Each structure stands twice: as structure tokens, then as C-alpha cells.
Amino acid sequence: MSRLFAFGLAAATLTFGITSCKKDSPEIVRELEIDLPEMTSLHYGKTAELALPASVNSSGDLSLSLAFDKTPNIEIGSNKKLHDVLKDAVQLDLKKQQINIDAALLYPNAAQSMISTNRIPEIYTATLEAKTVNGKTVGERDFQIKVSSGKIAIEHVNTSNSIPFSYALYSDKSVEFKLAAENTALLHETWYIAPSPDQKQVVSIDGSTIRFSADAGDPAKKAEHTYDLKPMLLKDGFVVAETDFRVVFIPQIKFFYGTYYPDLNLTIQLNLIHIGLSNGYLSAAPTLYPENYKSTFHLVSVGLDGTAYDNSRGIFSVNQNTGAVSVKKDDSLKAGSYKIIVKAITTTGLEYQTDLTLVMSAF
DSSP states (O other), rough: OOOOOOOOOSSSOOOOOOOOSSSTOOBBOOOOOOOOSEEEEEEOOOEEEEOOOHHHHHTTTEEEEETTTTTTEEEEEEEEHHHHHHHHHEETTTTTTTEEHHHHHHHHTTTSSSSSOBBBOOOEEEEEEETTTTSEEEEEEEEEEEEBBBOOTTTTTSSSSOOOOEEEEEOOEEEEEEEEEEEESSSSOOEEEEOOGGGTTTTEETTTTTEETTSSSSSOOOOOEOOOEOOOOEETTTTEEEEOOOEEOOOOOOEEEEEEETTTTEEOOOOOEEEEESSSSEOOOOOEESSOOEEEEEEEEEEETEOOOOTTTOOOOOOOOOOOEEEOOOOOOOOOEEEEEEEEOTTSSSSEEEEEEEEEEOO
16 A cells, blocks of 8 residues: 655645755745555564655655654663664665665564563554755655564474474473574574463473473373463563464374283284285284274385385285285295385374285295
């Protein structure tokens, strides 16, 4: 959006004197059309450039400056006021004939300080002022800047949902997630996380790393447990970037050919089977525990006596729903050990591999 702007002394018309050899010559009136965006919106950490209108930058007898009087000059910190911040963040570049805006030096609008009652104004208003060579203000134009919260990235998480999330397996070690602020070279910002009362003993933040202790989740490490977090990036007590983040702890997945007795925590592997040569075969389904994470199964590879086997004819296959291995009856098969690698993709998106070796021989 742009508005027609005309400089003026008493009316909406910009007038200024042009030096003449006649002392009492009348002033020449010149109307200037100023075309600036009414609103510039950007995320914290981003930058923007507003080109000065040709009607202004071509007037060599005008001096331009920026003012911020229409923005409340709140306290930011010790010996730091908002107008001082704006003067650093919004500047005239007369060489490039543009206004530079650096949102990394500002704060998201309406941000509430976590250490005081101060709140950033709903909008930043800047004023472009034009003065004649004798110092008289002959016109001005307001433009507004809206800064929204910055974006936070978290390494190795799923972003397919509205809330970034990750599954973590119970273990005896801590679980960590690395944070990064997009478009921001951290200088004066610090990371912060406010865990709920039930999280204080197991969730912490060290620099840019969220850390879950080995005691996180279910004490028995058998039931799912979900943590909903909100990592934040703070500057001078104001939140400049934040995101929601969900971590779901789940039991260790067991995936193999054989039988598992969870009440005894007993595993019996049956991944080496002797079968007749060329007769065809259908294995039992593998164990994937807990069963509620069972999703799909896929054949990864087949090897014969330690070397790759060409399965282009599909003699070996895996049932996608059950994981059972099938071998077609085929006279081309040779005696030997066939090692089949099978992949399970769980409902959580985690992937696991196991193997089943079929030793074929002519009885």
C-alpha cells in the first residue's frame, strides 16, 4: 500500500525557496509524490530495505532524517530506551538511497518482559522527515514496522504436524535435542525453557541443548509419556523467538524372528531355519514389541553365502502387513545360506532391521 504524500508548510504542498539573483523573487512551489509502504512486516532476525522515492532522493536541496517520536520510548533495560534501539535498527542509507531495517536489533511487537512489567508497543512507527537547507521541516511521512516472533529450528525432529515432535526411546542415558534460531546470529540472546512442575527434575536446557535425564517418562520405562515444551529465545528479558515442541518417550522396540515373553522379559530367537531346497517356504511372522507400534515391513536385501543375491525375479518376498518371509518354489535355487534383511517401519516412523537366514539343502 502506498499513499500520496505531499510536503507542505501551511498546506499539504511542499514549498521551498530557490536561490535567485532577485532578492524578492516569489517561491517556486513544487509538489512531490512520496511512495513508501505503509506497513513493513518481518520476523525477528530478518532484514528489509525500503527504497527512497525518486521524488525525494532526486532533491539535492532537501535533507532527510528519521524520527521515532510516535513510538512510546519504553525502558528496555538498564540505561537502554526503545528509541535508542530504533535508531540502530532503522537507518537511512543515502548512498544506496534506501531505508534499512534490521529486525535482529528490535523485539517482536507486543512482547512482554519476563523480568519487568514493560511491554513492547503493538507497532513501531517511524517518521521520514524532510528539511530545507535552512533547517525548516517541509514535510514528513509516517511508516510502520511490525516485527513478529522469530523462528526456532530443532534438529532431527518431525515437522509434518503443526507442533514439531519427536519420539525418544527409554534408555539409561539422557536424551538431547539441539536448538537453532533461524536467521539469527546469537549475540545477546539466551535460550530458556520453563518446564511444568512435573518436568523440573528431568528437563533442562544447557546453552542451546534441551536435555532429558535418564529418569524421564515412565519409571518402569514401559508406558508412553509425553512432554509438551516451549523453548524460548530471550533478549533483555523479552521473548524474541519461541516454538512448541512435543517429545514422546516410548519403550525400546524389539524386532526379530522368534518369540518374546514380556512378563519374563525372555527372548527366543528363531532366525536360522533349515529348509528343503527349491520346495518353497513361508516363515512365521517376526516379533515386533510393543505390538501397538507395528506398521509395515519391507524386504531390504538377500544374500547367498556372503555375497549379494539377484532377487529381480521376486523369489524372495516379505508380507508388508505381517513381515513373514516367502520363498517361491523354484528349481534355479542353489544350496546354501540365504540371509534375508527385513526392515520394520513403526507407527512412530522409527525404522528397525533384522535378519532371517534360510539354510537350503537337498535332504
